[in-house]
Amino acid sequence: MPLLNEERHLEEAVGAVVHQRYPGEIQIVLAVGPGHDDTLGVARRLAERDPRIIVVENPSGRTPEALNLAVAAADHNIIVRVDGHGFLSDGYIEHAVRVLEETGAANVGGVMLAQGVTDTERAVAVAMTSPLGVGGARFHTGGEPGPADTVYLGVFRRAWLEAAGGYDPRFTRAQDWELNYRIRQAGGVVWFDPALTVEYRPRPDLRALGRQYRDYGRWRRVVATRHKGSINARYLAPPTALVAVAAGLVGGLVWRPLWAIPAAYAAGIGVGGVAIARAEKPAVAMRVPGVLATMHMSWGWGFLTSRPDRLVPEGDES
Numbered sequence: 001m002p003l004l005n006e007e008r009h010l011e012e013a014v015g016a017v018v019h020q021r022y023p024g025e026i027q028i029v030l031a032v033g034p035g036h037d038d039t040l041g042v043a044r045r046l047a048e049r050d051p052r053i054i055v056v057e058n059p060s061g062r063t064p065e066a067l068n069l070a071v072a073a074a075d076h077n078i079i080v081r082v083d084g085h086g087f088l089s090d091g092y093i094e095h096a097v098r099v100l101e102e103t104g105a106a107n108v109g110g111v112m113l114a115q116g117v118t119d120t121e122r123a124v125a126v127a128m129t130s131p132l133g134v135g136g137a138r139f140h141t142g143g144e145p146g147p148a149d150t151v152y153l154g155v156f157r158r159a160w161l162e163a164a165g166g167y168d169p170r171f172t173r174a175q176d177w178e179l180n181y182r183i184r185q186a187g188g189v190v191w192f193d194p195a196l197t198v199e200y201r202p203r204p205d206l207r208a209l210g211r212q213y214r215d216y217g218r219w220r221r222v223v224a225t226r227h228k229g230s231i232n233a234r235y236l237a238p239p240t241a242l243v244a245v246a247a248g249l250v251g252g253l254v255w256r257p258l259w260a261i262p263a264a265y266a267a268g269i270g271v272g273g274v275a276i277a278r279a280e281k282p283a284v285a286m287r288v289p290g291v292l293a294t295m296h297m298s299w300g301w302g303f304l305t306s307r308p309d310r311l312v313p314e315g316d317e318s
Contacts, residue, residue: 003084014030014046016199028053082153089199110139111194121202150177
């Protein structure tokens with residue numbers, strides 16, 4: 001479990017692992033970065049109460065280094081990737097191990113089940129579990145079990161993790177997708193199973209959500225640059241929408257009919273946002289269009305302004 005500023009959710013996330021009914025041994029490795037809250041203190045107190053929990057410090061604070069340090073400290077041949085704001089469903093580990101054995105996959109995973117507490121978090125959760133917000137990715141929206149490009153988090157055979165070289169420390173974001181790409185290129189199978197769900201706490205406000213999706217777009221372009229042929233239409237939709245909306249707004253100053261483009265986009269996410277939030281109370285539903293726009297435009301901006309040559313320079317194989 002890579003951790004940075006996760007004091008708010010850490011005890012609950014660890015509790016979801018501790019209470020798994022798994023017939024074998026479980027070891028919990030908490031890799032803690034130098035944040036600005038008491039995550040390290042909470043982690044150490046949890047370790048004092050349960051000898052199965054160990055704490056390793058991650059000086060860089062970056063996720064890929066935290067994951068590699070945690071894997072190095074782990075004793076077992078199956079590695080379950082967990083986050084500090086994600087909560088494993090009952091039976092998750094036992095089911096995942098069974099799927100690993102039945103399919104021979106290198107990595108199995110399931111659904112990132114976004115669940116909010118506040119009205120804004122619940123609006124974000126609605127958007128994150130709808131194709132209108134995130135396209136057709138099965139690990140967001142569900143679907144049939146089978147081979148996949150990537151899955152949420154993942155339960156790995158350690159041998160495949162090591163054969164692939166672990167998480168690439170150059171990738172601040174998108175390190176899961178990038179690792180799964182290398183596993184697939186080496187002949188391993190990444191398997192999606194919708195029965196594997198992890199409850200996820202969304203970002204609490206639009207500013208934090210915008211930063212998150214800007215970084216997603218930025219690093220997805222880095223992956224596409226480093227691994228040719230790994231891009232598809234779903235990843236190009238947000239930057240295309242951003243360019244179209246911006247062109248319509250500016251061009252409309254010269255030729256007013258172009259304002260129909262941003263108007264159509266606003267109408268689409270307005271009507272669509274209310275439709276996908278129909279089961280929510282009005283205070284949540286009215287926030288969903290703004291959440292959708294934040295996700296789309298931030299992702300698109302990150303993708304368009306990304307500098308892959310600076311983030312991961314060509315020839316840098318460190």
